[in-house]
Amino acid sequence: MALQAGIVGLPNVGKSTLFNAVSKSAKAQASNYRFCTIDPNVGLVDVPDERLAKLAELVQPNRVVPTQIEIVDIAGLVRGASKGEGLGNKFLGNIREVDAIIHVIRCFEDENILRDEGAINPVSDKEIIDTELQLKDLESVEKKMSRTEKMAKTDPKAKVELEILQRCKAHLEQGKSIRELGITKEEMPAIADLFLLTIKPVLYVANVDEASMHTGNKFSEMLKESVKNEQAEVIIMNNSIEAQIAEMENPDDQQLFMEEYGMKEPALNRLIRSTYKLLTLQTYFTAGVQEVRAWTIHEGWKAPQAASVIHTDFEKGFIKAEVIAYNDFVQYGSEAACREVGKLRIEGKEYLVKDGDIMHFRFNV
Numbered sequence: 001m002a003l004q005a006g007i008v009g010l011p012n013v014g015k016s017t018l019f020n021a022v023s024k025s026a027k028a029q030a031s032n033y034r035f036c037t038i039d040p041n042v043g044l045v046d047v048p049d050e051r052l053a054k055l056a057e058l059v060q061p062n063r064v065v066p067t068q069i070e071i072v073d074i075a076g077l078v079r080g081a082s083k084g085e086g087l088g089n090k091f092l093g094n095i096r097e098v099d100a101i102i103h104v105i106r107c108f109e110d111e112n113i114l115r116d117e118g119a120i121n122p123v124s125d126k127e128i129i130d131t132e133l134q135l136k137d138l139e140s141v142e143k144k145m146s147r148t149e150k151m152a153k154t155d156p157k158a159k160v161e162l163e164i165l166q167r168c169k170a171h172l173e174q175g176k177s178i179r180e181l182g183i184t185k186e187e188m189p190a191i192a193d194l195f196l197l198t199i200k201p202v203l204y205v206a207n208v209d210e211a212s213m214h215t216g217n218k219f220s221e222m223l224k225e226s227v228k229n230e231q232a233e234v235i236i237m238n239n240s241i242e243a244q245i246a247e248m249e250n251p252d253d254q255q256l257f258m259e260e261y262g263m264k265e266p267a268l269n270r271l272i273r274s275t276y277k278l279l280t281l282q283t284y285f286t287a288g289v290q291e292v293r294a295w296t297i298h299e300g301w302k303a304p305q306a307a308s309v310i311h312t313d314f315e316k317g318f319i320k321a322e323v324i325a326y327n328d329f330v331q332y333g334s335e336a337a338c339r340e341v342g343k344l345r346i347e348g349k350e351y352l353v354k355d356g357d358i359m360h361f362r363f364n365v
């Protein structure tokens, strides 16, 4: 299953406009990427990858299959969502299921577009959402703490867990998100079962007015300043313009429209690429004459687990993997050439797959 990124934000900030832009633009630019709607608010979109194109050029396969991510349009959250306001629990549940968050923030003024929160203020808007997510996480952490406290008296492992939970609690109570706490890999098991909302990686979309598409405006500047410490990306775009580009059926019209606005490509492309990065995903490739294909795995996955993405049998019956590094494949031009010069390696169960590896699995079922 593809990894999911959820579009999150206050009501009426332009989330669905963005979702529609992604879905329509993908349809119009068929050559660029595909989109398929799974559900009215879930869509599957291709991730543009130059390496895949390069491999396809070398191998000339029948079919090229990019990797995909799912984008989910989540309904607007309001103040008090963590206490159930405005179907808050349901929508927070939707966020729990995604792997990363695209947080859309209103950075445009328009009196006709209703807003509950007074004058435009991206910083307080962001805080409202953050607070609701943090409160929900606090609830999860406290629940687990009360269970762990008893066990911690006798069980040293539970004691360590409790300390991690206490750190999370203190951090959340300061109005901070868990992603900023620097939880290590070793500590993760203590909280993994909580599926915390604020541990999910995030990027921000500053949804600006037309005039500020390229430069940003005072609102997007405020937002950038306020997320500086998070080292999160802020993408400045105009969701309405993106949707308008996407509406156009004719690619020539699209091109003209974009030229008029001084755009080289839709800002959406950047958003999709950044989202993929945000998911800390790695790509490995399979490159045969039938199909050149990109597969998504996480950092740190070993060969059998990576193989399971293709088929669970590949993992169960894993024997070995033949691996060529991407740069070697491009330099020598083919699998056969790499084999000849000794650039095709045979790797076993412990091999850590690297981003860009071209893999061929041997298995037995």
Ligand SMILES: Nc1ncnc2c1ncn2[C@@H]1O[C@H](COP(=O)(O)OP(=O)(O)OP(=O)(O)O)[C@@H](O)[C@H]1O
Pocket (backbone or CB within 6 Å): 009, 010, 011, 012, 013, 014, 015, 016, 017, 018, 074, 075, 076, 077, 108, 110, 113, 207, 208, 209, 210, 237, 238, 239, 240, 241
């Ligand atoms: N950059 C922009 N400039 C001006 N208007 C915009 C911009 N982006 C979106 N809008 C308009 O804002 C309104 C609300 O947009 P949209 O429906 O996408 O919000 P939403 O976040 O999905 O709301 P909800 O939480 O209710 O689902 C729409 O009329 C849309 O056209």
Ligand SMILES: [Mg+2]
Pocket (backbone or CB within 6 Å): 015, 016, 017, 074, 075, 076
């Ligand atoms: Mg909406």
